[in-house]
Amino acid sequence: MQIINFISNLAMPLIILIIVIYGVVEKTNIFDNFLEGAKEGLEIVLSIFPTLIGLFVAIGALRASGVLDIIIHFLTPILNVIHFPSELMPLAMLRPISGSSSIAIATDIMKNYGVDSNLGIIASTIMGSTETTLYTIAIYASSVKIKKTRFVLVAALVADVVGMLVSVAVCRFLS
Amino acid sequence: MLNKIWPIFIIISFSYAILCGKLDSLNSAIFESTSDAVSLSISLLGTICLWNGIIQVANKSSIINKLTKILNPIIQILYPEMKKNKQAQKEISMNMVANILGLGNAATPLGLKAMKTMQKENPKKDTLSNSMIMFIVLNSASIQIIPTTVIAIRSSLGSSNPTSIVFPVWVATFCAATCGIVVTKLLIKFSKKEKN
Structure with a gap:
């Protein structure tokens, strides 16, 4: 545990250190280059900000209105057929659309059923092996002002579903 | 898509909120x-400027x-359109490294930078190119060696073995990423046929 903590804390400082050392050794105008890049960052954030506002409001409304609960209610029997634990259904539904609320739900599952229980481990694995897909697509596409996203949502969601099903299968197999 | x-x-x-009297929670949401x-x-602003x-x-x-030389074989397979675009290859490699190391804060800024470079060669400016789709799918598949966030949550909740999920996460992300790549490649082929 301590070693893993150390490695993950080391990763970011080490990358920056190596890059800076290379820049100094090869005698580049290191700080000028840094400023040039950082300035461009402002532009990127400005272009994704409106998307974030729109997306967050829509998803917040979906949760607060109770629509999401209804969808979960109707999907549960289908998932029971493929032996996907129904306790994890809200997590599976929210994971692709909202990062903060899926963390909240996963934490809740771990508290209620036990961190090291089967459900707790599956919930952790799902969190570790998937991303907030809708958010990723929205900010990547909007940062370059693209509206037509073709089949990217389908492909990314297929990957998410596979990740979740494999999470359940692997954790069941190991326990 | 978002339209x-x-x-x-x-x-x-x-x-639904109006019909079911959930207006209070809707308003606060x-x-x-x-x-x-x-x-x-605001927090993105800081990390994006730093990593840029x-x-x-x-x-x-x-x-x-x-x-880029080390990662070149993978990039050639995944992003055939970017064969001649050295700048895009560099940025894609940096994004891959940040993802694998679990540096979510760095992966997003680097990814957005790569998107910008790929957009320059995109013939249709309002539509995602094949490479961009592959890139987004892989970024949403969350390939990482150490899932730091979850491990932190687990240890804060008093788990007896917070890192026990590392192996299952490897298996799950690997399967998810592989399926994502295969589905994307198939859909690219399919969309080419449709055009002809």
Whole structure:
């Protein structure tokens, strides 16, 4: 545990250190280059900000209105057929659309059923092996002002579903 | 995509909230969501500017060329359109490394930078190119060696073995990423046929 903590804390400082050392050794105008890049960052954030506002409001409304609960209610029997634990259904539904609320739900599952229980481990694995897909697509596409996203949502969601099903299968197999 | 999804989310949830008397929670959710978006943007502003600066420093030295050379075989397979675009290859390699190391804060800024470079060669400026789709799918598949966030949550909840999920996460992400790549490649082929 301590070693893993150390490695993950080391990763970011080490990358920056190596890059800076290379820049100094090869005698580049290191700080000028840094400023040039950082300035461009402002532009990127400005272009994704409106998307974030729109997306967050829509998803917040979906949760607060109770629509999401209804969808979960109707999907549960289908998932029971493929032996996907129904306790994890809200997590599976929210994971692709909202990062903060899926963390909240996963934490809740771990508290209620036990961190090291089967459900707790599956919930952790799902969190570790998937991303907030809708958010990723929205900010990547909007940062370059693209509206037509073709089949990217389908492909990314297929990957998410596979990740979740494999999470359940692997954790069941190991326990 | 959001032109279709966004109104569906709004219309369904707003009308359901009005019909079922959930207006209180809807109103507070609207204000909470906007302030969430603002605070996320502010924290993104810092990391995006920092990493954009760092990658520019790396760009001007030879380190990034070495990295790109190592990852080149993978990039050639995944992004055949970017064969001649050295700049895009560099940025894609940096994003891959950040993802694998679990540096979510760095992966997003580096990814957005790569998107910008790929957009320059995109013939249709309002539509995602094949490479961009592959890139987004892989970024949403969350390939990482150490899932730091979950491990932190697990140890804060007093798990007896917070890192026990590392192996299952490897298996799950690997399967998810592989399926994502295969599905994307198939859909690219399919969309080419449709055009002809």
